[in-house]
Amino acid sequence: MDHVYKNLKVEINNDIFLKDPESTDLGKRIIASSIDLIDDIGFEHFTFRKLGVAIGSNESSIYRYFENKHKLLIYLTSWYWSWIEYQFILQTVAISNPVDKLVQAITILTREVVQDMNYAHIDEIKLSNIVIEEYSKSYLTKEVDQENKDGYFAIYKRLVLRLRDMIAAANPNYAFPASLSSTIIEGSLHQHFLKNHFTALTDCNQQITPTDYFINLVQIINKNS
Amino acid sequence: MDHVYKNLKVEINNDIFLKDPESTDLGKRIIASSIDLIDDIGFEHFTFRKLGVAIGSNESSIYRYFENKHKLLIYLTSWYWSWIEYQFILQTVAISNPVDKLVQAITILTREVVQDMNYAHIDEIKLSNIVIEEYSKSYLTKEVDQENKDGYFAIYKRLVLRLRDMIAAANPNYAFPASLSSTIIEGSLHQHFLKNHFTALTDCNQQITPTDYFINLVQIINKNS
DNA sequence: CAAAAATAATAGTGTTACTATCAAATGATA
DNA sequence: TATCATTTGATAGTAACACTATTATTTTTG
Numbered sequence: 407m408d409h410v411y412k413n414l415k416v417e418i419n420n421d422i423f424l425k426d427p428e429s430t431d432l433g434k435r436i437i438a439s440s441i442d443l444i445d446d447i448g449f450e451h452f453t454f455r456k457l458g459v460a461i462g463s464n465e466s467s468i469y470r471y472f473e474n475k476h477k478l479l480i481y482l483t484s485w486y487w488s489w490i491e492y493q494f495i496l497q498t499v500a501i502s503n504p505v506d507k508l509v510q511a512i513t514i515l516t517r518e519v520v521q522d523m524n525y526a527h528i529d530e531i532k533l534s535n536i537v538i539e540e541y542s543k544s545y546l547t548k549e550v551d552q553e554n555k556d557g558y559f560a561i562y563k564r565l566v567l568r569l570r571d572m573i574a575a576a577n578p579n580y581a582f583p584a585s586l587s588s589t590i591i592e593g594s595l596h597q598h599f600l601k602n603h604f605t606a607l608t609d610c611n612q613q614i615t616p617t618d619y620f621i622n623l624v625q626i627i628n629k630n631s
Numbered sequence: 632m633d634h635v636y637k638n639l640k641v642e643i644n645n646d647i648f649l650k651d652p653e654s655t656d657l658g659k660r661i662i663a664s665s666i667d668l669i670d671d672i673g674f675e676h677f678t679f680r681k682l683g684v685a686i687g688s689n690e691s692s693i694y695r696y697f698e699n700k701h702k703l704l705i706y707l708t709s710w711y712w713s714w715i716e717y718q719f720i721l722q723t724v725a726i727s728n729p730v731d732k733l734v735q736a737i738t739i740l741t742r743e744v745v746q747d748m749n750y751a752h753i754d755e756i757k758l759s760n761i762v763i764e765e766y767s768k769s770y771l772t773k774e775v776d777q778e779n780k781d782g783y784f785a786i787y788k789r790l791v792l793r794l795r796d797m798i799a800a801a802n803p804n805y806a807f808p809a810s811l812s813s814t815i816i817e818g819s820l821h822q823h824f825l826k827n828h829f830t831a832l833t834d835c836n837q838q839i840t841p842t843d844y845f846i847n848l849v850q851i852i853n854k855n856s
Numbered sequence: 857c858a859a860a861a862a863t864a865a866t867a868g869t870g871t872t873a874c875t876a877t878c879a880a881a882t883g884a885t886a
Numbered sequence: 887t888a889t890c891a892t893t894t895g896a897t898a899g900t901a902a903c904a905c906t907a908t909t910a911t912t913t914t915t916g
Contacts, residue, residue: 425862432863448773453903464864469905542767548673550828559829566832581834582844588825588832589818596817597810603775604784607791607813609806619807626855627848657894678872689895691875699873 416488419557422481425471435461436471437485438527440478445532449479449540479544480558486537487561489522489530490515494568504576505628509621511572515565516594516617538598566591577628586627590620641713644782647706650696660686661696662710663752665703670757674704674765704769705783711762712786714747714755715740719793729801730853734846736797740790741819741842763823791816802853811852815845 416428427433439461444452452475458465472478494514501507519534545559553559570587573580580586597616600608610616652658664686669677677700683690697703719739726732744759770784778784795812798805805811822841825833835841 430862450772454905455903464866465904466865466906467863470862474904539771542771545828546764546767546824547675554828563829563832582839582847583834584832585822585825585834585841585844586848588821588829589814592821593814593818596813599771600810600813603770603779604788604813607788607809609808609810614807616810619810622807623811623852627851630851630855655893679874680872689897690873691896692894694874695893 416485418481418484418488419560421556422477422484422558423472424469427471427481432461432463432467433471434527435463436468436478437482438529441482441529441532441536444479444482444536444540445529449475449536449543476544476547479540480553482533483537483541483544484558484561485528486530486533487565489525491561491565491568494565498572504572508572508576508624508628511569512590512620512624513617515569515591516597516620517615518598538595538602541595562591573624576624580627586624590624594620641710643706643709643713644785646781647702647709647783648697649694652696652706657686657688657692658696659752660688661693661703662707663754666707666754666757666761669704669707669761669765670754674700674761674768701769701772704765705778707758708762708766708769709783709786710753711755711758712790714750716786716790716793719790723797729797733797733801733849733853736794737815737845737849738842740794740816741822741845742840743823763820763827766820787816798849801849805852811849815849819845 425433427437436457440452440457443457443460447456454468454475455465458468472481494511497514498507498510501510519530522528522530545554547553566584566587569590570583573583573586577583594616597608597610597619601610601616605611610619650658652662661682665677665682668682668685672681679693679700680690683693697706719736722739723732723735726735744755747753747755770779772778791809791812794816795808798808798811802808819841822833822835822844826835826841830836835844
């Protein structure tokens with residue numbers, strides 16, 4: 407499995423970047439430091455000027471990789487979803503029982519992230535925090551329809567559809583598999599956020615995880631049709 | 632009921648504004664036009680300069696009502712949640728059966744909004760679109776903990792807790808009433824958004840509504856414990 | 857070693873997000 | 887009706903942001 411793992415080349419739509427940041431050392435430093443910096447100060451306070459200072463490089467050099475910080479956010483979150491999708495596929499493919507398969511899928515999508523040593527320049531824990539706190543901003547824009555057409559959200563959408571198919575396979579009678587899938591994936595980010603900032607609005611805490619909540623939900627639905 | 636309705640004075644935390652916009656004609660024009668303008672161009676493109684032009688007034692005058700556009704967004708969305716909360720209370724109070732009560736509550740929280748003639752300067756339909764497309768941005772910030780402490784999200788939180796209590800009343804054995812409540816309220820906004828921009832990721836459309844989806848979900852949970 | 861490519865440095869533009877100051881209009885009071 | 891206070895409007899100014907353009911320097915590659 408480790409072998410296969412290392413073969414994952416995260417594939418991201420070419421028009422998200424001007425120059426592939428994976429192709430150079432500076433590019434990788436841009437990725438690594440932007441994760442640190444966005445996690446630290448938040449996306450609104452994050453600027454290419456500050457990132458330049460952080461990596462000891464020039465603002466203008468960063469602009470040769472990404473048109474603007476919005477596209478960098480799309481890049482980072484696409485990387486994240488691609489990384490999750492890889493685990494999703496790999497860790498469900500061997501399960502034949504559709505209910506077990508679905509439970510495993512939900513576990514992967516809702517659990518707390520741990521460091522992945524296969525990607526030296528990416529801090530997956532910080533990246534997952536960025537996804538929790540910033541992902542919505544990547545699509546809650548006036549440009550969403552054009553960017554969707556241009557494939558900016560393709561990986562995320564594919565993942566939602568994969569989960570939808572598993573929900574439908576586990577329970578062919580259920581009428582809302584797509585809505586449930588999007589609710590779980592988006593809702594998981596939301597529950598993680600609430601756990602960190604609005605503790606009264608969630609039952610999740612140190613003991614109870616979003617995974618517990620969503621698996622219970624899906625099991626109730628499965629029992630009931 | 633209409634009588635009671637008109638008695639609703641939407642009550643919003645004083646430190647969200649510098650000067651109550653309800654107290655003057657200019658203030659009401661700021662609210663009315665900001666709803667139009669944010670709905671039209673989106674929150675990122677919205678500026679106080681543009682709003683000043685739109686109402687034929689000066690940028691500096693707007694700054695006397697709101698410190699910045701973030702606080703204006705908090706004000707608008709607080710108004711929205713307060714307006715929803717009022718309907719929520721009024722239209723559930725007479726229902727004694729806890730399951731019926733819950734179903735009605737979910738209907739109010741997830742249905743498409745219609746114009747309310749009681750508030751001349753507020754376009755509730757546009758405002759609900761703003762909530763769908765921009766609300767997350769009001770709390771997905773680095774300042775969220777301080778602003779939460781300052782009561783900026785009090786109305787929204789109260790509403791989530793009201794729904795949580797109804798979920799618990801309808802089904803005392805269910806282990807995740809708070810998470811389900813926050814999932815429904817946030818998830819409803821998300822399903823409305825998907826219906827408009829990512830049709831493949833939801834089952835909701837012209838025929839099937841987010842209300843159908845969430846009521847079905849809650850009914851399955853109720854049957855099953 | 858030369859040519860090409862990548863990066864860095866510097867400067868400049870228009871916009872944003874304000875703050876400050878002062879003038880004009882409006883309204884309340886004596 | 888005079889005057890005083892409050893509100894609004896106009897103008898100007900600042901620092902930061904979001905870039906673009908140009909040129910110099912360094913690094914890579916053939």
